[in-house]
Amino acid sequence: MCNKKFIQFHQSYIQQAEIKEVVDTLKSGWITTGPKTKRFEEEFKNYIGCKHAIGLNSCTAGLHLSLAALDIGEGDEVITTPITFPATANVIIHQRATPVFVDVEMDTLNIDANKIEDKITSRTKAIMPVHFSGYPCDMDKIMNIAKRHNLFVIEDAAHATESEYRGKKIGNIGDFTSFSFYATKNITTGEGGMLTTNNDDLADKARMMSLHGISRDAWKRYLPQNSPFVKGGQGGFQHWELFYPGFKYNMFDIQAAIGIHQLKRIDGFLEKRKRYVSMYNEAFKSIPEIVTLKTKGRIKHAHHLYVIIVKTEELKADRDQLMNEIQKNGIGVGVHFRALHLQPYYQEGSRVKGQGSRKNLPPAPCPLPQFKRGMFPVAEYVSDRVISLPLYPKMRVSDVKYVIKVVKDIIIRSRK
Ligand SMILES: Cc1ncc(COP(=O)(O)O)c(C=O)c1O
Incomplete structure (x- = not known):
């Protein structure tokens, strides 16, 4: 023993820009989901090059929302890997569906795509690959299997914000991709996540379900009618309507304030x-x-x-x-x-x-x-x-x- 100090397993890298942005948010009078979340979503969407990015309070929330938005539930099976954080399979169980494990490759610790087809049954609804440590899974094989068996693909990209597979950024391949901004992740918002998809209908449904299942973002309900964030401008008071028994999974502006500057670096x-x-x-x-x-x-x-x-x-x-x-x-x-x-x-x-x-x-x-x-x-x-x-x-x-x-x-x- 011993080096003069303890080298922690992980330390976040927060700089002055994040601190200033958080303070600005705190002073702005609006601290929950609002303009900064919107800005972070836009910037993340541009970074990934996808059509939709939905800010959430975790990657777990994104995985759960994906299953719920795809109506995966009781009696269904979802194929995934046993070498993952519990969240990946927990959310399958939350939907009362069954996680079906497939062994991993020794050299990447990713799901072994060659073993997936053996596990497909008439109940299989989706494949949930995890890009372990940020090395992308064999997405050509996985998407091919999914296509042939009519399955959805939900990617757990908790580790994979920067990853690309054969020139395509992760976040553009499966039906949904969920990213994590947990404290130890590549970029952080403390806790947080982002769900991406290129499907307009799925994006609308997941966004609605991320905030109770109501028809308008809660934060827009309280904005002045001439705000650029309110569609239609001076439209007068609008009621929200409930379409699903949704969740409380939204990202809020204090998180986004950190994420905006982490993404830059x-x-x-x-x-x-x-x-x-x-x-x-x-x-x-x-x-x-x-x-x-x-x-x-x-x-x-x-x-x-x-x-x-x-x-x-x-x-x-x-x-x-x-x-x-x-x-x-x-x-x-x-x-x-x-x-x-x-x-x-x-x-x-x-x-x-x-x-x-x-x-x-x-x-x-x-x-x-x-x-x-x-x-x-x-x-x-x-x-x-x-x-x-x-x-x-x-x-x-x-x-x-x-x-x-x-x-x-x-x-x-x-x-x-
Ligand atoms: C592979 C994997 N999936 C999902 C998660 C959950 O991420 P979050 O904490 O953002 O919900 C983690 C977190 O460590 C993870 O490692």
């Missing part, structure tokens, strides 16, 4: 992370127990996370022991992700109501198989071996060098 942030990824990859070439993920292909990688797979079968220590050692040396680490089907909810979710459960968990509201180890071998292998190392623009080159030194030393010391 998105390319610079990525350049820094790319540089650090190259340093890590180069350094770990000499350590055969460390497997690094694929970074090249006909894609642009968003480099949200730096994940290594440690071949712990060749070491004296398991993943958690290695992580503890790294942390003791003043470095924050993460795990992205432990396979979802091994989590207690999925292990016990297929129980019949009333039967005992280790943790007294509620039974799932949808049919689930009896999940066991062995069902998704690649996901299970990596679930026990992945470690995420710090990767963010506020890090310095010296921090990256220190992380490399510590990780290499610990692995070498753990050899059998």
Whole structure:
């Protein structure tokens, strides 16, 4: 031990412009969804090059809204990956539909598109790929399967704001794409998300459902009638009408104030992370127990996370022991992700109501198989071996060098 300071797993990069914009919003007299959210939506839409961008309070909200707007519900199945954050599958269950897992590729940790078709049944309604760490999934294959089987595609792009697949920006390919601006994401609004689509009707429906399911944006109800944000100008008082039992998922202007300035610096942030990824990859070439993920292909990688797979079968220590050692040396680490089907909810979710459960968990509201180890071998292998190392623009080159030194030393010391 120990570097003079703790290198956090992540730190947001908030500058004076964000602070000024937030203060301006606070002083403006309008702090919830309003002109700044509108501006952020417009700027994000231009960045992605899509037709519609709907500001939300999270990526989870966007995934849930997508399912709801596509009328996916009870009795339906949605294909997704077990190597993801719980939110991806939680929202499927919120709709009382069944998440159907497909194993992942070892070199990207993305859903293995070659294994999707085996899982399609007459109940399958959608595929929900996750662009793990910002490496795009094989969207040509996925869109082709979706077309042949008449399925919707909802992309979880929580990690993938900058990603491109074969020259197309993520956010333009599936029926819906949901992005995250959570505190650790590539750009942040603290909490927040954006849902994109190129379908006008779906955009209208999702936007309406994002704010209670009513016909006019709430914020416009209180604007002067001659405001540029009110269609038709001096039209007098307008009642709103309820069309769906919608949700309260709207982004608000304090979040957007941060996002507007984060978006301006998105390319610079990525350049820094790319540089650090190259340093890590180069350094770990000499350590055969460390497997690094694929970074090249006909894609642009968003480099949200730096994940290594440690071949712990060749070491004296398991993943958690290695992580503890790294942390003791003043470095924050993460795990992205432990396979979802091994989590207690999925292990016990297929129980019949009333039967005992280790943790007294509620039974799932949808049919689930009896999940066991062995069902998704690649996901299970990596679930026990992945470690995420710090990767963010506020890090310095010296921090990256220190992380490399510590990780290499610990692995070498753990050899059998
Ligand atoms: C793959 C993935 N999907 C969805 C989410 C949820 O994002 P949010 O916190 O914006 O709802 C996350 C968050 O970490 C994630 O990693």
